[in-house]
Amino acid sequence: MLDKNKVKLGIAPIAWTNDDLPDLGKENTFEQCVSEMALAGFTGSEVGNKYPKDPGVLSRALGLRGIEICNQWFSSYLLTKPFAEVEKEFREQLVFLKAMGAKRIGASEQSHSVQGRQDIPVFGHKYVMDDAEWGILCTGLDRLGKIAKEEYGILLTFHHHMGTVVQDADEVERLMAGTDPEYVGLLYDSGHFAYCGADPLKMVRKYADRIRHVHLKDIRRDVVDRVKRESLSFLEGVRLGAFTVPGDGCIDFEPIFKILEEQQYQGYMLVEAEQDPAKANPLEYAIKARRYIAEKTGL
Numbered sequence: 001m002l003d004k005n006k007v008k009l010g011i012a013p014i015a016w017t018n019d020d021l022p023d024l025g026k027e028n029t030f031e032q033c034v035s036e037m038a039l040a041g042f043t044g045s046e047v048g049n050k051y052p053k054d055p056g057v058l059s060r061a062l063g064l065r066g067i068e069i070c071n072q073w074f075s076s077y078l079l080t081k082p083f084a085e086v087e088k089e090f091r092e093q094l095v096f097l098k099a100m101g102a103k104r105i106g107a108s109e110q111s112h113s114v115q116g117r118q119d120i121p122v123f124g125h126k127y128v129m130d131d132a133e134w135g136i137l138c139t140g141l142d143r144l145g146k147i148a149k150e151e152y153g154i155l156l157t158f159h160h161h162m163g164t165v166v167q168d169a170d171e172v173e174r175l176m177a178g179t180d181p182e183y184v185g186l187l188y189d190s191g192h193f194a195y196c197g198a199d200p201l202k203m204v205r206k207y208a209d210r211i212r213h214v215h216l217k218d219i220r221r222d223v224v225d226r227v228k229r230e231s232l233s234f235l236e237g238v239r240l241g242a243f244t245v246p247g248d249g250c251i252d253f254e255p256i257f258k259i260l261e262e263q264q265y266q267g268y269m270l271v272e273a274e275q276d277p278a279k280a281n282p283l284e285y286a287i288k289a290r291r292y293i294a295e296k297t298g299l
Helices: 030-040 055-063 083-100 131-152 169-178 190-196 200-206 221-229 234-240 254-262 282-297
Strands: 007-011 073-076 104-109 155-159 184-189 211-216 267-271
Touching: 007 282, 030 055, 030 282, 055 083, 073 083, 073 131, 083 104, 083 131, 104 131, 104 211, 131 155, 131 169, 131 184, 155 211, 169 184, 169 200, 184 190, 190 200, 190 211, 200 254, 221 234, 254 282, 267 282
Parallel strands: 007 267, 073 104, 104 155, 155 184, 184 211, 211 267
Antiparallel strands: none
C-alpha cells in the first residue's frame, strides 16, 4: 500500500471546465468545481481557467475546502520563441505557484503542437524534431528546471502529451536521456502513454526514479481506436470520450501503483480525465475514481 504520509491525491478541474474546449462545462463555476473536489475526497488541484488569478483570493477559497494547488501546466515554446521570452513567462508562473505553496510545475513543449488543432488528426501528423531541435529543447528545459529549483524551490516535471513533439515512448526516452535528472523530472501520464500505444506499466517501471508528478488518466480503447481509424483530432477524441477516470477504462492501475510503492514515490497523484461534463457528471466520476484508488492503494 502507498504511504498516506508521502502520497497525496488530487484531481484536475478539466473534468468540470475544459480549457481547450470552453463550451465543455461552461455552466460549471469555480466554486462548484472545488467544492465537489473536496466532497469527493481530494486534497489537491491543478489550476483551471476559471480559478482566481489573485493568490490571496484563490488561497482563501481553496483553504475553506481543504484543497491546495499541487501543480500547474506551463506551455513552453523553446523551439519557436527566444529563450528570454519563455523564461519571463516561466518566472511569472513560478511566482504565482510559490505564492500558492505548490512544489511542481508541469512543462509541455507546445511548439508545432497539434493537440489544440481541431482540423488536424492527432495520429500521423505530429511534428518530428531534428537533432538540433532536440538539443535546444533539452538544454532549454535544463535551464528552466535550474531556475525553478534553485530560485523558487519548485521542481520542473515534463508532461509528454499526444500531438506534441514529445509524445511517443522513444521521444520520452530521448528527453530523459538528454536532460539533467536534478532539474528535469517526468510527469508520468498513464493515459497519454496508453493513447500513443506505449505500455503504461512498462513506462512507470522504466522511469520510476525520474517521476516527480503523476497523472492518473484512463482511456476508452474503442474510442481511441475510432480516433485513429477515422483520422480525428485530439479534441474530437475528447468530445467522444477517449479519456475517463481510473477504473473506468482499459488500464490496469494496480501494478502501476505497486511500482510507485516500491519506488517509494512521494508527492501527488492527480486524477485527470477530460470528458464532456454533460455526459460524464464530474462529481460522480470523481467519487468513482476516489473509491477505485482507495480500493487499490489504501489511500
